[in-house]
Amino acid sequence: MPLELGPDRVVWNLPTILNIYGVAELKSDLSAALAERRDIQLAMDNVEEFDGAGVQLLLAVKTFAEMQSCGFSVSGAKPSVVQALSTMGLSGLIGEAG
Template sequence: MSTPLRIEGELTIYRAAELKDTLLAAVASHETLDVDLSAVAEFDTAGVQLLLLAKRAAAAQGRTVRLVGHSTPVIDVFELLDLSHHFGDPIVLPA
């Protein structure tokens, strides 16, 4: 069973430090973590780096992080940087 973590608002350099601690704590305490990106209104390369860090931390701990509910800003950045396939998660649009 997975545990959801919803990120709302900015996933940018302005919130990276705050979100890093929250995200890594969630990774460490759950076998499978679904990071819900449906409410992300702004997304930049710092957000990309944070999601990469979460994926790497989970893999190192034998855990799983899945990205779900990709918002339009997230999809736009993934497509711009050609990263959609790198994360290994299907693009799941919010309902």
């Protein structure tokens, strides 16, 4: 299951492909995660393919979580993901991993 419910947070296990070819399929998971109205942790251990669409999704999840006054964190990001975020000036997303 992509979503794991914890006592204080929902952990969203992102798939291997987090690029333009895969992001549309994640819309329902995003809605489900936000519906929990808990802190969201993006588990990126499996993510291997990552592009601008992936960057955008991460930033969008963070934004939506904050709109609900919920926390946001990222875990398990591989170096390639970290580097992509850094390229776009978004290292702070990883920095908040909890």
